Amino acid sequence: MANDDNDDPDLGIVLDQRRRRATEIRAAARAYVRECGRRHEVVDRELWGQHRWRRDGEIKRRIMCDALRDEIAQGIAVVDVWRRFEVSGRIALRHIGAANYTALYDILDRNGLAAGFKPRDIAAWVWEGKMSVEDGMDILGIEDAAEIEDLVARWLAGEG
Incomplete structure (x- = not known):
């Protein structure tokens, strides 16, 4: 019998943590982008996540750091903070891997967010x-x- 991904206990933990902590992950993504704005640089996401979830066990902390990476990559947290003038366009563009500001507006449009x-x-x-x-x-x-x-x-x- 082939091993189904659903039988993987680690995958179960990952999905459970991401579902139960989805709101926390979204809030953490915005907090991380704001921190980048305050420092005027892209902060090391891994170190920031390790500090944010320092009380969690290693497995949960890894899950949360991975979820933070994925949330940032979607760009919603980035443009939400950017449209409020809390992070520069240069840093926002680096987070989403785009060349110019039109990409930021594209993310806003795709997700029904009003531009600031x-x-x-x-x-x-x-x-x-x-x-x-x-x-x-x-x-x-x-x-x-x-x-x-x-x-x-x-x-x-x-x-x-």
Whole structure:
């Protein structure tokens, strides 16, 4: 008789922990992304998870760290924190492995989440002096100043 994945006791523990602790995993993912925002860098997820679940046994801690990795990879926690200006676009893009801010908006759209701001808002705020060019670049994850200048120019021309 072949060994079915459902007969694997470790798999049973993993699924049980992920189901019972789903809310905790989602909250931890948002807390982790916020911590990255506070530190202005991508924090080592494994070390952060080991600290967060230090009172749990090794098996549960490993399960939770793996679940945290998977939750972050989905991108929902990342864009939820990003749309509230709690993490920069550069860090958000690194978490989801994307090249530009349109990927962040795609995740928002796919999951029915409202954007806290649109690129045209950033362009307007930069043009009006309510936000520095550097801050505009940071929140959208733009590396090249010419790209933010182009965004502002397109907004002024009514294209965005």
